Amino acid sequence: MFIEFFYQTHQTWSRHRRFVAHAEQLPGKENSRYLVTSLPRSAWPTQELYEQLYCAQGEMENRIKEQLGLFSDRMNTESLRSN
Numbered sequence: 808m809f810i811e812f813f814y815q816t817h818q819t820w821s822r823h824r825r826f827v828a829h830a831e832q833l834p835g836k837e838n839s840r841y842l843v844t845s846l847p848r849s850a851w852p853t854q855e856l857y858e859q860l861y862c863a864q865g866e867m868e869n870r871i872k873e874q875l876g877l878f879s880d881r882m883n884t885e886s887l888r889s890n
Contacts, residue, residue: 809853829857 808830815823827842842861844851851860 809857811848811853827853827857827861 810828810830812826812828813823814826822845825844825846825848827844828839829842830837830839832838840857842857844856846856846860
């Protein structure tokens with residue numbers, strides 16, 4: 808299940824932010840995740856934002872961790888983005 812809403816703090820945020828919530832029921836427990844973004848809904852509908860952008864980023868970070876833990880002790884360049 809996906810839902811989105813908008814929120815703005817009164818003192819620290821200059822504009823409202825889009826919150827995307829993903830909730831699912833796993834065997835024996837609930838699993839909820841939240842994503843805060845300024846990306847517009849017109850460019851990234853709720854489910855696509857979570858599945859195609861957010862999950863893909865997490866998967867990429869997991870692959871980088873695997874490389875550091877299993878195969879190498881350093882990256883090729885200084886920038887995380889280029890690696």
